[in-house]
Amino acid sequence: MxxxxxxxxxxxxxxxxxxxxxxxxxxxxxxxxxxxxxxxxGMEMSFPLGEPVEYSLYAHYxxxxxTQVDGFWRFExxxxxxxxxxxxxxxxxDGAGSVPTAIESQSAGPKGTEPPAQVALRYKNAxxxxxxxxLIRRHPKLELLETYPMDGFYDCLTLFGPGARGNVHIDxxxxxxxHIHPDHIHFLEAGEVMKSSDPHRSVKRIEEAxxxxxxxxxxxxSPRTITLRLMARLMNFLxxxxxxxxxQMLTSEASGYAISLLDTPEYAAGKSPLPRVFTxxxxxxxxxxxxxxxxQTAPGRFWALRRDDDxxxxxxxxxVVHTASAxxxxxxxxxxxxxxxxxxxxxxxxxxxx
Numbered sequence: 001m002x003x004x005x006x007x008x009x010x011x012x013x014x015x016x017x018x019x020x021x022x023x024x025x026x027x028x029x030x031x032x033x034x035x036x037x038x039x040x041x042g043m044e045m046s047f048p049l050g051e052p053v054e055y056s057l058y059a060h061y062x063x064x065x066x067t068q069v070d071g072f073w074r075f076e077x078x079x080x081x082x083x084x085x086x087x088x089x090x091x092x093x094d095g096a097g098s099v100p101t102a103i104e105s106q107s108a109g110p111k112g113t114e115p116p117a118q119v120a121l122r123y124k125n126a127x128x129x130x131x132x133x134x135l136i137r138r139h140p141k142l143e144l145l146e147t148y149p150m151d152g153f154y155d156c157l158t159l160f161g162p163g164a165r166g167n168v169h170i171d172x173x174x175x176x177x178x179h180i181h182p183d184h185i186h187f188l189e190a191g192e193v194m195k196s197s198d199p200h201r202s203v204k205r206i207e208e209a210x211x212x213x214x215x216x217x218x219x220x221x222s223p224r225t226i227t228l229r230l231m232a233r234l235m236n237f238l239x240x241x242x243x244x245x246x247x248q249m250l251t252s253e254a255s256g257y258a259i260s261l262l263d264t265p266e267y268a269a270g271k272s273p274l275p276r277v278f279t280x281x282x283x284x285x286x287x288x289x290x291x292x293x294x295x296q297t298a299p300g301r302f303w304a305l306r307r308d309d310d311x312x313x314x315x316x317x318x319x320v321v322h323t324a325s326a327x328x329x330x331x332x333x334x335x336x337x338x339x340x341x342x343x344x345x346x347x348x349x350x351x352x353x354x
Contacts, residue, residue, distance in 0.1 A: 007033040010264060012071065016040070021059045021077030022049060025121055026155060026175060040073045041066055046081060048150065054083055071309070119190040121175065122245075126236045127193050128172040129247070132157055133232035134203045135170075137225050138215050142168065144228065145300045146249035165211035180209045221339075223319025223331045230330060230345050231303065231315055237345065241354050243307050250302035250314065252294055259304050259311065262294065274304070276312045277322055290327075291316055305352070312352045325351045 007014050009029035013036045018026045031040075043063040048056040058081045065074035081087060136142050142161035148154060149171070159170040169181040178188040187209055193202045207214055219225075231247055238245045252262045264273045271281060278284035288294055293302065305313040314322040319331045328348040337343040346353065 005033050006030050007036065008260075008263075010260060011036050013037055013068075014040075015068070015072045016063070016075055017069075017072035018061060018075045019077065021061070021080075023047060023059060023061070023175075024077070027072060039067075043073075043075075044078075045075065046085070048083075049080075053150075056083060057081070058083065058085075119194055122239050123194065124190040125174050125246070126232075126239045127190065128157060128174065128178070129232040129235045130199070131178075131193070131202055131206070132159065132172060133225075133229045134200070135159060135206065135212070136228055137221075138203070138207075138218060139212050140219055140222060140225060143298075143300055147171070163211035164213050168210045168212060170206065170210055178206065180206065184209050221331075221334070224317045226330050226334050226341075226344075227315055227317045227319055227321070229341055230321075230348070231305075233341050233345050234305070234349070237342075238354070243354065246306045247315075248304050248306060249299060250304050251299050252296065259306075274311050274314065276310050277314055277324055279324060287314070287322060291318075291320075305349075307352070313349060321348050323349065323352055 007029055009015075011029060011033065014031045014033075015027065015029045016031070018024060018028070040063045044060065045062075046058040046060045048058055050056040060078045060081050061075040062078055063073050064076045079087065132144060136144065136159070139161065142159045145158050145160065147156045147158040149156060154171070154176070155174045156171040157174065158172070159168060161168050171179040171181070173179065177186045177190070178193075179185045180187045188202060188205065196202060204214065206212075235245065235247065248259050250259050250261055252260070261267070261273050266273045266275075272278045272284040274284065278287055291302070296302070301317050303315040303317070304311045305315065312323070316322070319329060321328050321330060326348075330344060330348060333348055334341070334344045337347065
C-alpha cells in the first residue's frame, strides 16, 4: 500500500469535522496533501475502533457537504463495518437494520437497562485536566504530552514517567475513557469520575492502578505545577462559556494534531503565526528568543489556549503565560496573591477571560 504525504493539519482546505458515531465532535486535517483544493464531497473514510486493526470494527463516514461549512468539510457517520468493509447486519431480535454506535456499545448497561447518559465533552475535558494537574502536583516527575494514538483516532492527554512498578503510561482520551497501560484499558469512564462525591477518589484510584506511590506530603509548588494547575482551573472556570475553549500542545514543527508554530504558511510569509498573542512578527521573534522555543527538543513545555478557532494565550510550563498585553511570571504572581490560584488566573488572563 502506497502512503501519500500528509498535510499534517496545516492546510485549511483539508480541515474536516465529524458528526455522529465514535468520532462525533472530532476535527482533523490529516489528509493527503495532494487533495488540497479538490472537492471532498462523497469521499468515504473508515476508522478502526480497536486493536489489532485486522480484527476491529470500523466506523464508516462519508462527506455530505458540497463545500466547507464554517471552515470544515462535514463527514457524517454511516455505520459500523468489518475490517474488510463488510456491512454489519443485526439480528431480528435487535430490530431490523439497527446497528449500535461504538459509544453506545461501550456504554450500554446490562440487557434490558438504559445505557448511562454520555458526559458532554466540555465537562469531560475539564475533569480530565483537573485530574492530570493533581497527579502532576503529587508526582512532579510525570511528563504531560498531547498524543493521538492509532493515527489520530484517539485524542489524548498522556502522562509518562517513573512509577513503583516501572514506567507509567496513562492516556486521558478527551473523547472517551482513561486508559492505564498496559493492564487497565478503559480503567475509568468520565461518568464514574463525575458522579464521585470525593474529587480525589479518581486521583487515588489512578495512582494505585498505575503504581504511583501517594506522597506523604504534597511536594512544594514549582513554576511547572503552578502553570499546569492554572490551566486546569481555567478549563473548569470556562466549562459553561458559550465559546469553545481548548488547550493544545505547541510544537516547532508539524507533529500530529499539535499546533505547529514554525512550520506554517503564515510564518513562511513573514507574518506572526499567532497574531492574537504576538501581534507583530517582532513580538513573536522576541518570544522565540526569550523562551528558546526553537531549541526545545522535548515536546510538552508549551501549550496554547484556543477560543473557538483563535489562539489567544500561550503557556510556558517554566512558569510564564503570554497574552497580547503582557508576559506574566506566574510564580511571582502566585506569591503576591497569597497562593490563591483563582486570583492568579484572573490577573494573568484578565484581557482574555470572558
